[in-house]
Amino acid sequence: MLDNSFELLAKLKKLGFIKEERDPYWWPGSGTFEVVVGAVLTQNTKWEKVEVALKNLKNLDLLSLEKLAEADQKLLAEAVRPAGFYNTKSFRLKKLAINMLKDFGSFEAFRAKPSRRWLLEQKGIGKETADSILCYACYKNFMVVDSYTSRLLRAFGYEFEEYDEIQEWLIEGIYANLDKIYELYGKEMPLHMIYARFHGKIVEFCKENCKGKNKNEKIKRLLS
Numbered sequence: 001m002l003d004n005s006f007e008l009l010a011k012l013k014k015l016g017f018i019k020e021e022r023d024p025y026w027w028p029g030s031g032t033f034e035v036v037v038g039a040v041l042t043q044n045t046k047w048e049k050v051e052v053a054l055k056n057l058k059n060l061d062l063l064s065l066e067k068l069a070e071a072d073q074k075l076l077a078e079a080v081r082p083a084g085f086y087n088t089k090s091f092r093l094k095k096l097a098i099n100m101l102k103d104f105g106s107f108e109a110f111r112a113k114p115s116r117r118w119l120l121e122q123k124g125i126g127k128e129t130a131d132s133i134l135c136y137a138c139y140k141n142f143m144v145v146d147s148y149t150s151r152l153l154r155a156f157g158y159e160f161e162e163y164d165e166i167q168e169w170l171i172e173g174i175y176a177n178l179d180k181i182y183e184l185y186g187k188e189m190p191l192h193m194i195y196a197r198f199h200g201k202i203v204e205f206c207k208e209n210c211k212g213k214n215k216n217e218k219i220k221r222l223l224s
Helices: 005-015 033-041 047-059 065-070 073-079 086-104 107-112 116-121 127-137 147-154 163-175 178-185 191-209 215-222
Strands: none
Touching: 005 163, 005 178, 005 191, 033 047, 033 086, 033 127, 047 073, 065 086, 073 086, 086 107, 116 127, 127 163, 127 191, 147 163, 147 191, 163 178, 163 191, 191 215
């Protein structure tokens, strides 16, 4: 049984999730507009497919707020096709870029003073996508919750009904054990980096272990 989220973080850290050669914040290209695009593209698809779409956008020089806002819709849709739902995602990306440019003037301005409320008002941006942008692109203190997180916690008997409930449980254990976390890592770390690496560990662990008929038993055995 896990009494709190710190225990989960400590167990995942002991198992070696995540790989140290990754981005310090786990999400590739953290702190850049690329995270905004990736957060939208990764909805309902595998990250490996998102990487192909991001590479296409890079090759077309469309991975900036300004270029994306001006992009030809058909060209954009074809570029993000590997990530699935390409017509919907390309429309939402372009609209998001246009609105961000109109309301903030630049990605740098948005990153300096981002708004979760504003993000949630954008078409196709839910809580997970918004918090991913806030944590990984803007380095703000938002803990991301995804299907991997709820799947992992269910294995230990936690049945949360809402995104916010899971997020609150995760945050509570972190806040209450910051000194232990600093000791665990051997240094003080910004809260957003702790959140980022914690979420990354959950994802990497679940990709390898949250599958199959006996997944709950396997999860509990590995994290006991």
